[in-house]
Amino acid sequence: MKELFQAVTIKEAREIVLNHVSFPRDGEKVSLLSALDRCLLYDMVAVDDVPGFDRSTMDGFAVRAKDTFGASEGLPAYLEVAGEVLMGVAPEGELKPGQAWRIATGGMLPAGADAVVMVEHTEELDEKTIGVTRPVAPGENVVRRGEDVQAGSVVLPAGHRLRPQDLGMLAAAGVVAVEVRRPLRVGIISTGDEVVSPEEKPAPGQVRDINSYTLYGAVASCGGEPRLYGIVRDDFHQLQERLARALSENDMVLLSGGSSVGTRDVAARVIDSLGRPGILFHGVSLKPGKPSVGAVVNGKPVFGLPGHPASALVVFELLVAPLIRSYSYPRESFWEFPLRARITRNLRSAAGREDFVRVKLRLQDGELHAEPVLGKSGLITTMVRADGLARIPAGKEGVEAGEWVEVKLF
């Protein structure tokens, strides 16, 4: 296979993975209050009109609009105050021509009324009479029945990720429990003979496991359900046993570490031993993060991420995060890199490769500037000091100081 032997672009990597992966189709029912950031399993259809009646948006008087036509400060339209709308109950009776009913914001228009005059545009002459000093059009200061939501319409589509206002929308539609996609369960395995748990004091030659914790947080921040499977030595059988278990218990597995050639080969052989189609690409044309491996085993994606923490997180953002968030990748790069900032230094890049530069952002003379955070991709501090990632597209051989670049915030 072509994919085995040459680096693929990020776009190709995404297509290859999507072509082979099959995500879980089952969901779970959760209460509305637990549904934030979850993705809808089905289209949500409104049962009732919202609001269920014509509703005032102002404090004032319900009227027939045509009774106010031509009214002005100099020549008010005089109306009889014939009723009052109480909040939360349907007004009894009908508003007749020449009448005005007191109404508060949110009140239900009485039959016969088609507009509301703001209290500021009236003058009270006596208990029974007002003068309207400005005309209103039919429907003015009113939310009509079904104007917010029409019964039978799709209010939110399947796959939609619920934001706070979407919870409000569902509450308005009378939905108090909702079927959502199950969060993807993501197994995380660190590899390397030199890696020890953060609880341990590293002996000379050993380092603490950074990637398990970074990836745990990254999976959780995408709405996935991370599970740690510890640290595995560079040993075919141990890795095979651990990966097989992680695959059986999760929807996706992330391997990290093993940037050395020998370790990479072991990981690749282990992945291929566990199911079809196995390794799909070995190397991606991006920096940092080139030595990344993509595989699908029996429908479940397995990503081999670089051992260097900054590289691992960049590859995670580009190839893994969108899958966990939405089971797919965004169609337009804007949704991933929505900010524009001026880069503050010349940076070289190789044509045909996408480069991602850790940057600190600052506002200067009303413009956003992106200062590259220098340092090797093996350093976790470069990610800690950065506010986001700037993207240098594959078509360019670099950027010059002052050029605009696309940026995503962490």
Added chain:
Amino acid sequence: MKELFQAVTIKEAREIVLNHVSFPRDGEKVSLLSALDRCLLYDMVAVDDVPGFDRSTMDGFAVRAKDTFGASEGLPAYLEVAGEVLMGVAPEGELKPGQAWRIATGGMLPAGADAVVMVEHTEELDEKTIGVTRPVAPGENVVRRGEDVQAGSVVLPAGHRLRPQDLGMLAAAGVVAVEVRRPLRVGIISTGDEVVSPEEKPAPGQVRDINSYTLYGAVASCGGEPRLYGIVRDDFHQLQERLARALSENDMVLLSGGSSVGTRDVAARVIDSLGRPGILFHGVSLKPGKPSVGAVVNGKPVFGLPGHPASALVVFELLVAPLIRSYSYPRESFWEFPLRARITRNLRSAAGREDFVRVKLRLQDGELHAEPVLGKSGLITTMVRADGLARIPAGKEGVEAGEWVEVKLF
């Protein structure tokens, strides 16, 4: 007080609240895996150097850099292969002049070595000899001891909100449990005689409670701990009892609804009855959201948000969200409105008032365009259809189609 009788700007509202509020100073200890998005209670200081030893960043050979000076493809520097570094253990012995030791990415440099030659820049002559075809400088392809983190340095400051890479940083520093700020507990009360729970079928004149659910989600998405206190009728004593309870059980209370004049007055009197200083401002110069109330009662903020769902959420974003996220407000508006987009229509505004327009975003000819979502602020659908909020500064009387505006994503 001035604040009672005239609308304040957003900036003034923020200053007034911060001047009177006192946030909890206690924290809680959580495991590193539960610390995502939590804010550090104290500065975190590194105990050890990271890495704890000079570490190779490449597969290749550890060498003395000066033994490679002048090497080229035509005239390689010949070195004796005298050892091999095993991963995870300190190499025994010392690299002598003229020697090279095999080393993999992440391996510890032997004493005497100061650089690594990539395997790609060597030729293997026999089992005991390599030719180096390109010189390396001292420190090349090496991360030096303490280069990532120096023992004794502050790796993350107090108040910092932990991102995935920050968890990795703490793991590297050997921190597996961390003291974080307690999330703010936020009580939410809806008011209005016409409001019913989403479980109920509204009778004519009634509407389901949207704001409790929107605000619940909004508080949670900021890292706060929301609690619902139900729906209260427009009744002084009932509201007083409920607000007193919510205040005693939370760090902040949000009242919503009650946009009508009468209800607003009841809410204001209730707030003032519960403690000092009470109401601080009544009305903010922004649209939508003008009829907002800000108060502090015995150090705890109480916000009276408009009943219109879109207005309530805009005011939440501007006045409440930053407090929950970071106990403060950001210094530069860029951090709140980081995107730039071209507005697609002329919009009028009043000078002296900040306007916030719900917008849908799309990419066109490589530029981001913000299409205003039209509709009354009483409609929840306008928030559901929008991707974000665009800001029209107080100094302007409107924007013309094609002008750049600042945008924040939802």
